[in-house]
Amino acid sequence: MTLEPVWRTHYEDGVAEAVETVNHLLTQDLTETVSRHPGHTALHLVLKYLPLGLTLQSKITYRELDLASNRVAHALKSLGLQPGERVAIMLPNIPQHVISFYGILKAGLVVVNANPIYTAPELEHIFSDSNAKAVICMSGGLETVRSIQANTEIEHILITDINETLPAIPRKLSAKQLMALGHIAEVVYGGGVYNLHLLMSQQTARSMAPVGEPDSMAVLQYTGGTTGVPRAAVLTHRSLGTNTSQTRAWFAKARDGEEVMMGALPFFHIFGLAITVLLSVRIGARIVITPNPRDTEQNLRLVSKEGITVFPGVPALYNAAINHEKAGEYNLSSVEYCISGGAPLPMDVQETFNRMTGGNLVEGYGLTECSPVVAANPLKGEARDGKIGLPFPSTEIRIVNMEPDAEGNYVDAEPGAEGELCVRGPQLMKEYWQQPEATAETIDQDGWLHTGDIVTMDDDGYLAVVDRKKExxxxxxxxxxxxxxxxxxxxxxxxxxxxxxxxxxxxxxxxxxxxxxxxxxxxxxxxxxxxxxxxxxxxxxxxxxxxxxxxxxxxxxxxxxxxxxxxxxxxxxxx
The missing domain is CATH 3.30.300.30 (ANL, C-terminal domain)
Incomplete structure (x- = not known):
């Protein structure tokens, strides 16, 4: 039985109780933002702050992002790739990741996100399981891809590097340093190996007619593998787009075209993709990109120098910031919104970070199979310690006993009691890729997704995760x-x-x-x-x-x- 949405009375002012299910492709969000903010910076890569107030950086406007992704779409089509086929992105947080993401979708292809530091066996599983036909990676990853290529369907390898979007002189100077550090490798092109930027330069920047439907597969997102071999959730344009609408509704007071988003969460992870990329593009935010989120002092510098207003992260990121020896030297007062996910947020980390910034760090909850966000504490309303917050707009919730009854049915837990969280809503995945049995085990006949998380809900609708059922x-x-x-x-x-x-x-x-x-x-x-x-x-x-x-x-x-x-x-x- 669906729980009564008592939580809606605790939504902060301006948050809608429901959102419309998206009926367009994800690429339309980019098109609409380009029409509103063509000259606004979309992607701001900051590699290093230099003496004399100089910065090793690149900036790409929304119009430039649109045109560059058009070129990627035409480039992929020129290689003979057909709509519905899979293309892997194996990149860290660099502008080319976002450019490639939208280019792949514009060509009617499917994004397969891959962690660039995965080992060869891990990548082989993802590439072979997804039947990916192409991969976009950095030169340093070419050797690994080549070592497993024969065991996959990869036909095309497109190479880009971290310095490719820099202005000409810094690009050439940094190339020598990056090569000396081992971040860039020598590449022999040919035989199915291409330079992405050369290939793009040979293409038109004209828009391509939209390919696909809202229910078409947009992303194959592999689960983190924290409980076994990763499996892929099939996320559609509709599920990802509607979850973006739900998140936008939650960020009711976010200012269109004015927010500055911290780009520390990996874009290949569902949390980073959904909040940092998709939400930013929806609201015309500037994404300040850091390729190395583990450089805590650089994160502090970025907040201080770039005026970060939205800082999505994970507890380890905030924990590192508050415990850095130089944290007190930086002005972090620009931060307004912080949403933490991926792991439980310790209360002392939350309280200390809020004191340091004057912002509001709140805990949220999601999972890959839900595109990903299911619940969060109010960003400007009442956030409760130890709670993952209130269910999102247009999200149904059930809490069931952890074991089925004699007939094999899951019965609703008593009010306030612990039970397994079940979710139903427009953000749910379509299925697990090529795993019908796993899909049936996770999504029941009534459309409820069984999360495997043990939760409680208080009288006001605030959820608290007790733990993973399996742990x-x-x-x-x-x-x-x-x-x-x-x-x-x-x-x-x-x-x-x-x-x-x-x-x-x-x-x-x-x-x-x-x-x-x-x-x-x-x-x-x-x-x-x-x-x-x-x-x-x-x-x-x-x-x-x-x-x-x-x-x-x-x-x-x-x-x-x-x-x-x-x-x-x-x-x-x-x-």
Whole structure:
């Protein structure tokens, strides 16, 4: 049964209760923004701030983005690629990523997002599973692509590099430095290997007639693989476009053509694609691009010098910012909106970041299969600590018992009780690519997507994620929620980062273990940390052991990968 949308009464002023389902291609958003703001900067790449007030940078207007993506579309068509075929983008955050994205869609092709630092086996899985015919990558990735090409359907490799959009003189000067650092490699063109920019220069910049329908596949987005082999969610123009409308409705007070978006989230990740790219293009924002989001001081400089107003991120990004030794030297007061996703947001990180910026960092929730955003705290209204917020406009919610009844049906959980979150709405994926059984397991016959996340909902409609259904730790018949233990660990003054997972135990089935990273210059013993936990947790929830680490394994968007810690401990691949 669909829950009554009590949450709508807590939407901030100006947020619509519902949005219209999008009935156009994603490329139309770019077309419409070009008509409103042709000369406004769309893509602002900042590589380095130099002495004397100089900056190694490039700026591309919305009109230039439109024309460049037209050339990409014609270039891909000239290679014989047919509408519906897949083209992989294997690039970091550089302007060419966004240009290629819209060019692929304009040609009626499908984007396959690929992490550029994936290993050869990881890329081989994505390329072969998607049946990609072409890949756009940097010169440094060519060798890896070549090593697996024979096992895929890749016929065309288009090369671009980080400095290609710079003005002529800086481009030539930086090429030598980048090559010396190993960021650019020598390329022998021919045999299916092309220089993207040369190929573009040979094409017309005229618009191409729209190809495809709103329900056509736009993106094959591979899940992060945090629980196994990545599988691809089929995201359509309609699902991505409607989720952009939902997000735009949430950003009700965002000013068209005036916002400055932090481009630190990877564009190949669904969060970065949806918020940083698609929302920015919808509202005509300037995207300030940083290819290396792990350079925390550069992130602080960008906020201060470029006047960043919207800063989407993950907890690790904000945590690094507030703990940087020079954080107090930068003026971060331009920040107005921050939405955190990808992992639970520790409350102390949220509070400290808000104090530093004067902005409003709120937690949201989404998943690849939902294009991706499902819920968020109000950006200017009442954000509640420890909550992922209110369901988005036009989003239906169910909370069901974690196990089916005797007839195999999932029954609604009691009000306020923990249960699995189920979602229904126009932002849902169409299916898992070539995996009908997995699709049927995830989306039931009534159109409800079972997220695998355990949540509660309060009387006002605010949701809180308890944990992943698959990551619950079963200790002697009792459920232990990793996040609950992690929050206690984060409250210890010496702990910078923490992860908790279950390990096999002959007596209790599983035992709780914690891995922690300490703040620089801080000290703590295992006994001290365990004593701290005992003050807040019942006995079976207290970790049996604490291991100190220099760093915790993370995905590229900063999500701590508990499964890798378990695999390192047990020597077995986590399910």
């Amino acid at each position: 619950l730790i079963l200790v002697g018949g009792f459920n232990v929620v990793p996040r609950e233990v992690e929050e206690v660990l984060y409250a210890h003054p010496a702990i910078l980062e923490a992860a908790v997972a279950g390990l096999p135990d002959e007596q209790s089935g599983e035992r709780v273990k914690a891995w922690v990273v300490l703040h620089e210059g801080q000290q703590a013993t295992e006994d001290e940390i365990l004593d701290h936990c005992r003050k807040s947790l019942t006995g079976y929830k207290v970790p049996r052991a604490v291991e100190f680490k220099d760093e915790l394994p993370k995905s590229l968007v900063g999500k701590i990968l508990r499964r890798l810690l378990v695999e390192a401990e047990t020597g077995q691949t986590a399910a």
